[in-house]
Amino acid sequence: MPTRALLTYSDYAALPDDGRRYELHHGELSVTPAPGTRHQEAIVNLIGLLLQHVRSRGLGKVFVAPTDCILSNVTVVQPDILYVATDRQTIISERGIEGAPTLVVEVLSPSTAHLDRGRKMSKSSRFPTATGGRGMGGGGRQFVRSACGRVTVPGLASAARTAWSR
Numbered sequence: 382m383p384t385r386a387l388l389t390y391s392d393y394a395a396l397p398d399d400g401r402r403y404e405l406h407h408g409e410l411s412v413t414p415a416p417g418t419r420h421q422e423a424i425v426n427l428i429g430l431l432l433q434h435v436r437s438r439g440l441g442k443v444f445v446a447p448t449d450c451i452l453s454n455v456t457v458v459q460p461d462i463l464y465v466a467t468d469r470q471t472i473i474s475e476r477g478i479e480g481a482p483t484l485v486v487e488v489l490s491p492s493t494a495h496l497d498r499g500r501k502m503s504k505s506s507r508f509p510t511a512t513g514g515r516g517m518g519g520g521g522r523q524f525v526r527s528a529c530g531r532v533t534v535p536g537l538a539s540a541a542r543t544a545w546s547r
Contacts (some may be wrong), residue, residue: 385409389454394476402447408455416461424461427486431464437515441483442473449477450485462486466484 387408396403404411424445432443444463451457457477459542464484465473472480 384497387455390451390457393457402459404459405455405457416488416490420488423488427462427488431462431486435464439467444478450482451477451479452481460485461488 385408388405388410389408391411393403393405400415402413402415404413410511414544416532428443428445435441442465444465446459446461448459448463449457450463452459460482462485463478464486465478466483469483472478472482
């Protein structure tokens with residue numbers, strides 16, 4: 382059986398800008414289709430809530446996919462939404478977020494739920510989060526759930542339930 386070569390961030394950065402969503406999971410390349418409209422609508426609604434809350438209180442910065450979250454030289458993911466608290470903004474670079482963000486939101490879609498719940502969650506759980514636990518988030522119709530429990534943004538109530546219009 383042939384040995385697979387592990388890809389690195391340099392290999393990842395050299396991929397074509399062809400509209401596909403690439404991620405690198407411990408050296409393995411993952412390609413997913415563009416999200417559907419319901420998925421995107423949920424992200425837009427969540428971004429609206431989170432961005433307004435974070436900006437109005439000066440709590441940090443919010444990013445949306447495609448933003449590289451560089452967890453190591455062989456693990457680069459593009460979560461749907463990323464939040465980096467003010468006291469952690471040194472991890473923000475021109476390349477992306479270099480380390481575990483304060484908060485990650487993944488909206489699950491039927492076509493990619495197996496990846497988000499499976500390989501992505503499993504491999505991401507090896508990286509410490511800003512709250513000291515492990516995991517990168519996930520959780521379907523809940524705002525955020527991670528291996529370290531709920532991650533909160535100060536003062537933000539569970540208004541995220543309104544993100545799903547159906």
